[in-house]
Amino acid sequence: MYKYRISKYNPLTVDKNGDDKEVWTAISDIGKSFDGETLTVAKYVEVEDSYIKAIHIVMDYLETPFLLINKVIRSFSYDTFMEMIQDYRELYTEEVLEIYSNANDLEQLDKDKLDSFCRLQLREDLGADVFYPRRMKVFIGYDYLMGFHTSKSIDSLIPRIEGLGLFVEKH
Template sequence: MHKYRISKYDPLFRDETGCYQKNEWTAISDIGKSFDGILLTDEEYIRVEDKYIDAVKLIIKFHSLTSLSVANLCHSFSKDEFLNLIKPYSQLYSESLLDFYTNFNGSQAGLDEVESLCRLQLREDIGVDIFSPRKLKIFIGYDYLMGVKSSKSLEPIIPEISALGLFVEKIDL
């Protein structure tokens, strides 16, 4: 298996132990705050979130998949808590995404559903495993970190992912 870290974080800002040294936003809750004198707006947040979604789509297409398996879906909040917590960011939650949060409980996800699963993970609203057995596993964790385990090297599509403005780091197993 090939393992990668894909993120908005430039590896040039990691110290010798791998810790990221630059002050950057890491969550939807950072909207409205400034980082190195730059205000994180809704628009900038969505622009970066879309890069991650586009990278996931590229990876799925590269593997010629039309769906992924879903396991261990865990909602971070009850529906009422969730609706209360997202009030400051409600403009970023479409009706279809809210409906998806409440009603999705499948074991397979098509591409549109994978997009919703990834958005909700990036926003720390859910935890979930999305994968294709023996081919692909995509991990999205806190602080806007994404990992990929792939049965084949992603080298052919790294330039496309990089062109999105994300950094791809190969992780030695």
Template sequence: MLEFRVTKYNPALRAENGAYLGDDWTAFSDIGETFNGVVLTNEEYERVERAYVMTALTFLQDCGVSSLTVSGLENHFETPLAPANGEQLSLPRIATTLSSLLREDFWCRLEGPDAFIHIGWDYYMYIGVPHASLAAEQLASNSGLFVEPFESPYKEDGEESDDSAA
């Protein structure tokens, strides 16, 4: 399995240890705040959120993945529309779930035998798929996102990965 980190953070602005050095928003709750002299609007937030969701769906579609299963659900805010642990989600439900995950409504891993999507802190998305997707990478790039080979830090202990992406 190939693993990628998908973010809005330009890798050129990372320190040697990988820390992002830019002044940028990291959460839905940052709407209305100013970063690099620009106010984060709801419209800009939604544009970026859509880019993340569409990039993830394109990776899945290009790899023939039509569903993922919810694992490790944490619903501390008791979000009523959160999926259940073990629930299998179709692509449309994956899209709405990803939006909720990016907005920190709840947290879970979306996993399958050949693919996964993990949403991390500070608007980081990790995707594992059987093969690369030029269409997903191009969509991400056109939307201002960056796709980098990177192993997900949210895998369960014992999960294997193919180091060829790292």
């Protein structure tokens, strides 16, 4: 098993406590200033897209046509969720809302549905195990952290993933 951490955080700037100075970590940070720059919707989406592209790169390399989800946890009731997303409503398409409402354990997600599902994970709206048996697992956690466990090395993909503006650490 090969293990990788992929994130927007430069490991060279993270301090001994694991903290990166003045960085945004969630969708709720849109509009706030970090290191002198305001996080815009466009910048947020650009980074979110990079994470989704990284997942696709690994899926294509490992020849996985879909990923399974299991142990789906919704962070909020639907009504609470709808209230909470009002400030970011333009980021929640009908497909994203459909996924939030209807994602089920052991459902196979093609790449389009997977995009919406993983966006919800990055936004901390859903939690789940995301995997393809015996080939790969994707871990998306709080603060925009993502990891992969893979059946074979993805070292050759590191330059492509880093080209998206992400950092790859092997574990």
